[in-house]
Amino acid sequence: MPNRSGQAYGLTALSPIIRDTGRTPAHETEIREFLGSLDREGNSPFSKIPTMHLCRWTVIDDVPYQAHPAHEEHLKSKYLMFTANFDGDRDTTLALMAEHIPDTLNAIYRHCVGFEPVGVGNSQAFCRYIARCQITTSLFFADYPDARLSDVLRALQLQREFVPMMARLQGQSPAQVQQQFLAFAERMQNAPIPRPGTM
Amino acid sequence: MSRPFNDRFLVNTNRRVSAITTLSPMHWWPSFKLRVVFFLRQFGWFTENADSLKRLSFIHFARWVIIRRNSFPRLDRSQPMEDLKYDYLLFCSNFNGTWDQYIDAFSHAIPIGMDRAFGSSVKYPGSIPTTPFKHYIRANQLDTNYYYSAYPHATTNDVKRALDLAAKFQDFAARARTMTPTEFQEEYELFLYEVQNDLGASGP
Numbered sequence: 051m052p053n054r055s056g057q058a059y060g061l062t063a064l065s066p067i068i069r070d071t072g073r074t075p076a077h078e079t080e081i082r083e084f085l086g087s088l089d090r091e092g093n094s095p096f097s098k099i100p101t102m103h104l105c106r107w108t109v110i111d112d113v114p115y116q117a118h119p120a121h122e123e124h125l126k127s128k129y130l131m132f133t134a135n136f137d138g139d140r141d142t143t144l145a146l147m148a149e150h151i152p153d154t155l156n157a158i159y160r161h162c163v164g165f166e167p168v169g170v171g172n173s174q175a176f177c178r179y180i181a182r183c184q185i186t187t188s189l190f191f192a193d194y195p196d197a198r199l200s201d202v203l204r205a206l207q208l209q210r211e212f213v214p215m216m217a218r219l220q221g222q223s224p225a226q227v228q229q230q231f232l233a234f235a236e237r238m239q240n241a242p243i244p245r246p247g248t249m
Numbered sequence: 250m251s252r253p254f255n256d257r258f259l260v261n262t263n264r265r266v267s268a269i270t271t272l273s274p275m276h277w278w279p280s281f282k283l284r285v286v287f288f289l290r291q292f293g294w295f296t297e298n299a300d301s302l303k304r305l306s307f308i309h310f311a312r313w314v315i316i317r318r319n320s321f322p323r324l325d326r327s328q329p330m331e332d333l334k335y336d337y338l339l340f341c342s343n344f345n346g347t348w349d350q351y352i353d354a355f356s357h358a359i360p361i362g363m364d365r366a367f368g369s370s371v372k373y374p375g376s377i378p379t380t381p382f383k384h385y386i387r388a389n390q391l392d393t394n395y396y397y398s399a400y401p402h403a404t405t406n407d408v409k410r411a412l413d414l415a416a417k418f419q420d421f422a423a424r425a426r427t428m429t430p431t432e433f434q435e436e437y438e439l440f441l442y443e444v445q446n447d448l449g450a451s452g453p
Contacts, residue, residue, distance in 0.1 A: 052287065062314045062339070064321060066328050085395040090263050096397045104310060104343045106268050107395040113337060114272055114389045116372045126329040129321065131270075131391075133341050135310040164324030183322045185339075188287040189313040189366075191302055193405050197412055205411035206403055208418060210450040216441070224430035227437065235422035246399035249451065 053187045056195025058103070059143070061134045063183040064110070065162040066127040077161035078109050078128050084157050090247075095151040097247040101143045103199055105134035107158070130162055132180075137198045140184075141177045148173035199246065206249045208238055261348075261393050264401035265451075266309065269342045269351065270391040274335035275315075279369035283338070284315055286365065301359045307351070309398075309405050311342040313366055338370055345404040352383050403451040414447035 053060055068077045075083075085107055088094065096102045110129040115122050136143045147155060152168040155176065159165040168176045194202070215234050219227045261268050275283070286295055302308055318333035344351050355363050356379040363376035370389075374381035400408065421440045425433055 052291070058310070060310065060312050062312065062341075064316075066322060066324060069329070082394055086260075088395055090260065090395070090397055091401060094397050096399070102397070102399060104266070104396075104398045106270070106341070106393045106397070108270055108391050108393050110272070110391060113274065113333070113335075116274060116388075120274070120371050121334050123333055123335065125321070125333075126331055127321075131339075133270075133312065135343070163328045182324055185314055185316055185320065185322075187312045188284065188315045189290060191299060191308065191311040193303055193306065193308060193310070194409055194412060197408070199399055201412065201415070202400060202403075202408055205415035206400055206407065206451060208415050209407070209411040209447065212414065212418070213448050213450060216448075224434035228425065228428070228430050228433040231433075231437065232422070232425060235418070235425070238418075247397070247401065249400040249402060 053140075053190060055190045055192040057137060057198065058190075058192040058195045059136055059138065059140055060187045060190035060192075061132070061136070061140055061143075061180070062185045062187050063132045063180050064129040064185060065132070065159060065165070065179075065183045066129055067109070067162055069127055078111070078130075081107075081130060081158055081161050082109060088154070092245055092248040094247050095154040097245055098150040099136075099143065099146050100243075100246065101137040101146065101199055102246070103135045103137075103202070105132065105136075107132055127163075130158070132183075135192065140181075141174075144177045144180055145173040148176040200243050203244045203246065203249055204238075204241075207241065207244050210249075211238070260396045263396045263398050265345055265404055266398045266401055267344055267346070267348065267351070268393045268396050269340070269344070269348070269386075270393060271338075271340045271386055271389045272391055273338050273340075273367065273370035273373070273385075273389045275338055275369045275371065277318075277336060280315060280317070280336035280338075283366070283369040287313070287315070295365065301362065305354060305358055306409065307345045307354070307405050309343040309345075309408070311344075312340070314339040314341075335371065338367070340366070343398070345406075349383075352386055353379060356382050400451075407449070407451040410447040410449070411451075414444050417444050417447070 108131045112125050148168045155168050166175050316337045321331045356376045360376040367373045376382045
């Protein structure tokens with residue numbers, strides 16, 4: 051499965067942007083302006099997607115030209131590229147996106163060919179749309195392919211709080227250290243998963 | 250190639266993680282050979298570079314995508330059909346450190362892997378010496394317009410060490426419940442010795 055590495059999925063999708071030479075501002079300009087306005091950390095739309103590790107949107111204006119004697123060629127459409135690295139299967143995460151961030155998706159993909167607005171109850175339409183835009187990932191590398199996002203966020207939280215806890219326990223009796231260590235372990239186990247985008 | 254007109258819309262970094270995206274043309278025959286190489290990797294061939302990437306430990310996720318000249322999505326008859334001579338190799342990576350450090354590491358640590366992947370691209374100069382390699386990557390690079398990470402303050406090493414710490418911590422915490430204080434003290438010191446390389450903290 052070239053799109054997969056362990057349980058991680060690597061999605062690559064190219065969505066053709068509507069071509070309208072007389073329009074001002076151009077569709078790709080509106081996409082860029084909207085993307086530039088989005089938060090990229092704890093208030094990012096993707097902080098609501100509990101399976102999304104990393105993702106990006108890139109507007110592809112044209113293909114690179116390598117200079118003479120290479121052949122010069124140009125795209126007839128501009129494309130919006132979406133690449134994402136997430137847990138599990140493709141349609142689960144796309145459905146989560148359609149469910150949790152429909153306004154963001156509509157604001158972006160309304161400038162793309164063949165997109166139907168996402169609304170309540172039609173998350174499958176978004177899955178079908180991205181499936182039509184998908185290009186199979188030929189080689190996908192993940193350095194921690196079996197760790198889900200919740201595992202990573204919990205582990206980073208533990209790592210952040212462990213050293214201060216360890217420092218507090220220094221100099222105490224073995225019974226006190228054991229008691230406080232077990233209390234810390236219970237607190238970490240019951241702590242909510244940190245909000246994506248904040249760690 | 251045209252470039253976005255305003256740097257305000259370019260975001261190739263997010264805290265401690267950086268994005269690189271390149272698109273390079275390939276003639277059909279080298280493209281076919283590269284598809285064969287990628288196909289054979291599924292059966293264990295040409296996998297030594299994945300091990301090298303894991304050892305370098307500064308890439309969260311990376312991908313190579315071969316876009317054949319007739320496979321750019323066409324979703325409606327109103328959309329003009331592409332008429333391209335070349336296939337294209339799309340490369341996307343999410344890494345820690347600066348752009349120069351990243352390309353230097355690729356050039357010197359896995360030159361054979363780089364040449365195997367990019368050697369199919371038109372006018373690829375080779376990964377060594379580094380300067381022409383950097384010029385080639387720069388010329389074929391696409392800037393990112395939106396870049397998200399669920400853990401932007403963490404490097405790849407932070408994540409892997411945190412995961413290792415979490416696994417050992419859970420194991421030790423489960424065993425610690427039934428120990429006497431004296432047994433606990435001994436095991437606790439052993440546990441700290443085992444996780445000492447996993448400690449530290451990422452974050453804002």
